[in-house]
Amino acid sequence: MNAPSRARPEAEPKAPPAGIEAKRDIGLLKTIIGFHLRRIQNHLAHNLAQQPEFDGQKSGQLSALGIIAANPGLSQVALAAECGFDKAITVVVIDALERNQWARRERDSDDRRRNLLFITEAGQAKLEEWIAVTLRNEQPIHDVLSGPEFAMLSELLDRIYQRCFNYAPD
Amino acid sequence: MNAPSRARPEAEPKAPPAGIEAKRDIGLLKTIIGFHLRRIQNHLAHNLAQQPEFDGQKSGQLSALGIIAANPGLSQVALAAECGFDKAITVVVIDALERNQWARRERDSDDRRRNLLFITEAGQAKLEEWIAVTLRNEQPIHDVLSGPEFAMLSELLDRIYQRCFNYAPD
DNA sequence: TATTGTTATACTCTATAACTATA
DNA sequence: TATAGTTATAGAGTATAACAATA
Numbered sequence: 373m374n375a376p377s378r379a380r381p382e383a384e385p386k387a388p389p390a391g392i393e394a395k396r397d398i399g400l401l402k403t404i405i406g407f408h409l410r411r412i413q414n415h416l417a418h419n420l421a422q423q424p425e426f427d428g429q430k431s432g433q434l435s436a437l438g439i440i441a442a443n444p445g446l447s448q449v450a451l452a453a454e455c456g457f458d459k460a461i462t463v464v465v466i467d468a469l470e471r472n473q474w475a476r477r478e479r480d481s482d483d484r485r486r487n488l489l490f491i492t493e494a495g496q497a498k499l500e501e502w503i504a505v506t507l508r509n510e511q512p513i514h515d516v517l518s519g520p521e522f523a524m525l526s527e528l529l530d531r532i533y534q535r536c537f538n539y540a541p542d
Numbered sequence: 543m544n545a546p547s548r549a550r551p552e553a554e555p556k557a558p559p560a561g562i563e564a565k566r567d568i569g570l571l572k573t574i575i576g577f578h579l580r581r582i583q584n585h586l587a588h589n590l591a592q593q594p595e596f597d598g599q600k601s602g603q604l605s606a607l608g609i610i611a612a613n614p615g616l617s618q619v620a621l622a623a624e625c626g627f628d629k630a631i632t633v634v635v636i637d638a639l640e641r642n643q644w645a646r647r648e649r650d651s652d653d654r655r656r657n658l659l660f661i662t663e664a665g666q667a668k669l670e671e672w673i674a675v676t677l678r679n680e681q682p683i684h685d686v687l688s689g690p691e692f693a694m695l696s697e698l699l700d701r702i703y704q705r706c707f708n709y710a711p712d
Numbered sequence: 713t714a715t716t717g718t719t720a721t722a723c724t725c726t727a728t729a730a731c732t733a734t735a
Numbered sequence: 736t737a738t739a740g741t742t743a744t745a746g747a748g749t750a751t752a753a754c755a756a757t758a
Contacts, residue, residue, distance in 0.1 A: 404677070405683055410601075412702055430725085454568070461726065537585040584725095657716080
């Protein structure tokens, strides 16, 4: 296994043994953002999957539900663009959300090709639960960043996505 | 398709049509770092896979080669820890690198369980080629960030990984 | 007993293409 | 002719568990 298994029963589960400092270099990879993103993402996803509250949760569901909650009535392609995944994936994700009655599709009467997406009350509760679990999972990040640093990181990442990748179809 | 296909022949390939501004909100997801990381990572990986220079390249190979280059003689588990993936994946990745003679394994005479990893001359050249292609792929990010902002982003991401996830076994 | 590397297997995530229904 | 959504299929990425060799 690669990802750290928090063996410590109590106490903070993320502090490195202290004394064992970063001795390895990432060389040319320093400027490759994709490298940074993926290795962090790997650990976050791995740890999150082990949280009991996330049992059957396919990872896209949290993103989708969060975007639907913040933008009630958006279309599936708009959701896909905002979440960064394909429209085909969107179908599967929303199927799961609808099956659990956390979200629902509604035909757009103005353009009957479209489904408008809405979150349900149960979905809102589930979203908040998921957010809490995820924030707990990401707590180590908050521990090594100051408040302003975290705000800066969020802002930079959001700007990158909005300006580089999100063409925001209607 | 979801990822933007840079249709514009010349000019900056990332500026949104202008006038179409970010109108969508990410709500509670704002503070979820994993959300930011994955959607950016999705687009970067998708775009990179379309670069002809990256034809048969399984994405882990660039990371592995970069780490090996910066840390000649490290072990496979150390490489796995630094790249953020499992030791089982490491085997497959190094198999591919070795097959192309971009890297080689060498039994550690002090601890014969271990393989020490080294990059070859051809591997160094290939690494630099891949880095160039990847940097070009990530150019839109550089276009929307100032120099200091980019440096800050790299530093924050590296710190997060080193302090939260990399227990750096020997 | 624990660790390094290996193999085999399965599952998750994402991409692609073809299809429908609407526009 | 183009777009929204769907379906089916395939591929890439990763995780898991069992194993051999070595410590």
